[in-house]
Amino acid sequence: MTDLPVQLENVTKRYGPFTAVDDLSFAVGQGEIYGFLGPNGAGKTTTLRMLLDIVQPTEGRISVLGSNSAISVRRRIGYLPEERGLYRKMKAADSIAYFARLRGLSGAAAKKRAYALLEQFGLGDFARSKCEALSKGMAQKVQLLATIAHEPELLILDEPFSGLDPINQQTLEDLIAEQRAGGRTIIFSTHVMQHAERLCDRFLIIAKGQKRFEGTLSEARAGFGRHIHVRSPAPAAAFEAFSEVLSVRLERGGGDENDYDIELGENADPQGFLHQAVAAGIVLTRFEQAGATLHDIFVALAGDEALAPLSGARAEAAE
Numbered sequence: 467m468t469d470l471p472v473q474l475e476n477v478t479k480r481y482g483p484f485t486a487v488d489d490l491s492f493a494v495g496q497g498e499i500y501g502f503l504g505p506n507g508a509g510k511t512t513t514l515r516m517l518l519d520i521v522q523p524t525e526g527r528i529s530v531l532g533s534n535s536a537i538s539v540r541r542r543i544g545y546l547p548e549e550r551g552l553y554r555k556m557k558a559a560d561s562i563a564y565f566a567r568l569r570g571l572s573g574a575a576a577k578k579r580a581y582a583l584l585e586q587f588g589l590g591d592f593a594r595s596k597c598e599a600l601s602k603g604m605a606q607k608v609q610l611l612a613t614i615a616h617e618p619e620l621l622i623l624d625e626p627f628s629g630l631d632p633i634n635q636q637t638l639e640d641l642i643a644e645q646r647a648g649g650r651t652i653i654f655s656t657h658v659m660q661h662a663e664r665l666c667d668r669f670l671i672i673a674k675g676q677k678r679f680e681g682t683l684s685e686a687r688a689g690f691g692r693h694i695h696v697r698s699p700a701p702a703a704a705f706e707a708f709s710e711v712l713s714v715r716l717e718r719g720g721g722d723e724n725d726y727d728i729e730l731g732e733n734a735d736p737q738g739f740l741h742q743a744v745a746a747g748i749v750l751t752r753f754e755q756a757g758a759t760l761h762d763i764f765v766a767l768a769g770d771e772a773l774a775p776l777s778g779a780r781a782e783a784a785e
């Protein structure tokens with residue numbers, strides 16, 4: 467089908483009358499970090515399981531590392547499932563070595579790698595601890611290390627950040643970035659937009675089984691209004707009267723210190739906003755321009771409101 471590590475064409479998955487994934491197509495390039503974003507029940511896990519040939523699509527075609535079944539190339543794939551699970555009685559190092567051996571490493575190489583990874587990721591002291599004695603976050607880290615121990619060229623991580631504290635979330639971000647620097651291709655699903663915003667080369671937003679957007683952050687932003695953040699003693703109504711202002715949201719308020727998030731039209735010039743403020747004698751003690759965040763885009767494209775037919779600029783962004 468293609469040289470791309472992952473490609474889906476018109477993939478649909480139905481469970482009886484229910485369509486979990488609806489005519490979904492996307493491709494992931496070699497060495498990309500690809501974010502898979504969607505609200506609960508959007509079809510992310512189902513899609514990742516179809517990629518891995520754990521469940522079969524009702525319709526459509528899937529290619530993974532040049533094969534039409536991930537099972538035949540499983541040694542080249544690392545998969546972190548959404549439901550975590552380690553053998554409770556097995557030691558941390560043995561767990562990692564066990565998964566690495568299943569993926570083709572020799573016993574000695576697997577063990578050596580397990581100890582090295584645990585050391586590298588701050589769990590050296592727990593190498594001989596049974597998994598049942600690890601905290602939830604530590605166990606998750608061990609499972610992640612088991613996912614990468616055989617140095618797979620394609621990593622598929624289902625909600626890898628959930629259950630990790632902020633420090634370990636950062637460690638995981640670094641790990642994902644390092645894996646990419648080593649030439650690997652990574653797909654991960656998440657609800658947390660900040661991770662995707664920082665890490666992903668491209669991302670896909672899915673809702674109700676359907677693709678809402680695929681592309682880069684700047685491509686997503688192009689279809690959205692521009693935001694500015696201002697601090698001013700003036701009331702919101704003063705800004706609502708300006709031309710090109712679509713909405714004014716009070717982020718923090720009180721006395722003379724109101725912080726507003728102001729959305730301007732797509733082609734509006736933020737300097738024009740400044741001129742209007744000066745002309746109206748409005749004091750601004752802060753003025754910052756910002757693109758829409760991935761959070762804004764996600765809510766607009768995958769929130770309830772966006773489940774109605776899309777219109778205008780947002781529909782174009784979702785094409």
Ligand SMILES: Nc1ncnc2c1ncn2[C@@H]1O[C@H](COP(=O)(O)OP(=O)(O)OP(=O)(O)O)[C@@H](O)[C@H]1O
Nearest residue numbers: 481484486504505506507508509510511512513548
């Ligand atoms: N085996 C199954 N039988 C019937 N329905 C299923 C099955 N597996 C998934 N579904 C349904 O398909 C839809 C998509 O589920 P999926 O787990 O793929 O969503 P998700 O995007 O991963 O959600 P979450 O973020 O909550 O994990 C859900 O409505 C779910 O109930």
